[in-house]
Amino acid sequence: MRYNFLVVGAxxxxxxxxxxxxxxxxxxxLLVEKRDHIGGNAYDYYDEHxxxxxxxxxxxxxxxxxxxxxxxxxxxxxNGYVHRVLAYVDGKKxxxxxxxxxxxxxxxKNLSETQVKEYFDSVKxxxxxxxxxxxxxxxxxxxxxxxxxxxxxxxxxxxxxxEELRPEVTRRIPxxxxxxxxxxxxxxxxxxxxxxxxxxxxxxxxxxIELLLNTDYKEVVEDISFDKMIYxxxxxxxxxxxxxxxxxxxxSFQFETHDIEYFQEVAVVNYxxxxxxxxxxxxxxxxxxxxxxxxxxxxxxxxDGEPYYPMxxxxxxxxxKKYQKKAEKLDSVYFIGRLAEYRYYNMDQVVKRALDLFxxxxxx
Numbered sequence: 001m002r003y004n005f006l007v008v009g010a011x012x013x014x015x016x017x018x019x020x021x022x023x024x025x026x027x028x029x030l031l032v033e034k035r036d037h038i039g040g041n042a043y044d045y046y047d048e049h050x051x052x053x054x055x056x057x058x059x060x061x062x063x064x065x066x067x068x069x070x071x072x073x074x075x076x077x078x079n080g081y082v083h084r085v086l087a088y089v090d091g092k093k094x095x096x097x098x099x100x101x102x103x104x105x106x107x108x109k110n111l112s113e114t115q116v117k118e119y120f121d122s123v124k125x126x127x128x129x130x131x132x133x134x135x136x137x138x139x140x141x142x143x144x145x146x147x148x149x150x151x152x153x154x155x156x157x158x159x160x161x162x163e164e165l166r167p168e169v170t171r172r173i174p175x176x177x178x179x180x181x182x183x184x185x186x187x188x189x190x191x192x193x194x195x196x197x198x199x200x201x202x203x204x205x206x207x208x209i210e211l212l213l214n215t216d217y218k219e220v221v222e223d224i225s226f227d228k229m230i231y232x233x234x235x236x237x238x239x240x241x242x243x244x245x246x247x248x249x250x251x252s253f254q255f256e257t258h259d260i261e262y263f264q265e266v267a268v269v270n271y272x273x274x275x276x277x278x279x280x281x282x283x284x285x286x287x288x289x290x291x292x293x294x295x296x297x298x299x300x301x302x303x304d305g306e307p308y309y310p311m312x313x314x315x316x317x318x319x320x321k322k323y324q325k326k327a328e329k330l331d332s333v334y335f336i337g338r339l340a341e342y343r344y345y346n347m348d349q350v351v352k353r354a355l356d357l358f359x360x361x362x363x364x
Contacts, residue, residue: 009232011040013337063348153272250305
C-alpha cells in the first residue's frame, strides 16, 4: 500500500497535521510513533487508584490564538481550569509570577500597585544590552528577587546558571504590580474535559489514518511506500548525529498517592531553593476530578533521558543550524515541532505551526 504522507511522531505536531491531511485533503497517512501511546508528552492516563495524571508533567493548555482554540474545540470540551502556581521561598508559599502579594509577603510591606512599580524601578539593574537569561531578570526585578526565584531554580532545571542561557528562558515569565495570580494571562485556558489522550484519540479516528505504535520509523521506512514525510522527532537523530548530539534536559517524575483529598493549595508549587526536585504537581487541581485520594508528582531534572527541553545555549544553537541547513535541502521532508526545530514551543504554538504547515501543503 502506498501512503501519501508518512508522519513521524504522534504528539501535537504529528497528530494535527495527520488529522488535517486525512480529513481536508482526503489523503492516506501512516503515523509512526516509537512510544506505546499517542499524545507525546501531553499523554495522560488513570493510575492504579483511578486518578487522572499526566505522565510527563503538568500540561495546561492556554492560547490567544482563536484559530487554535476553535480547531481543538472540534475534538473536546474544556474544563475551564485557570493555572495558578506558588513558589516556596524562605518558608513561605508566594505567588509566581511575582506580583504585589509576592513582594509584600517577602519584604514584610504593604505596598500599593504604584509603590510596587516604584520599588522595582529603584532596584532593577540597568542593562545596556540584554545578553542572557540573568540580564532579563535583574533588569526587571533586581538582584534580591533574582536570587530568591530564578538563580537556583534555573540551575536545578538546566544544570547551568542563567548567565549561561539565552534570554528567552526567562523572558516569557511576566512580572506584575497588581494581585493577579494567574500563571498565564491568555484569553483561552483549560484542560480537555476528558483528558488529552481522549482528545488525541478523537483527532486520529479517521479511515485515512493508520497508526503504528512501538515503532522507530528508521526500522520500517525502507519498507514503506510514501510520497512525503513530516518529521517531528529529534533533528539530530534524523541525520544520524552527523554533527554530534544536540543537548537536551530531561525529567524524572516520582509519583506518590496520598490518602487525603488534597496535598497542596494549588496544582503546582515550585521549590527554587530547597530540595533536589524543582516542583510538585497535584493533578486533581487541574483536572477538577473528585476523588478521596490524591496523586502528586515530584519533578527532577536530568541530563540524560527522554528529550524534553532543547538546551537554550549559543553553542547548541550553532550545532542545530548545521542540521537546519541540511534539512532545508530536502524537498520531500518537512521538519516541525519542538524536537525537529530544536526550539521550545508551548502546545498552542505547536498546533499553530502544524496548521500553518498544512495550509502550505494544501496550496501545493
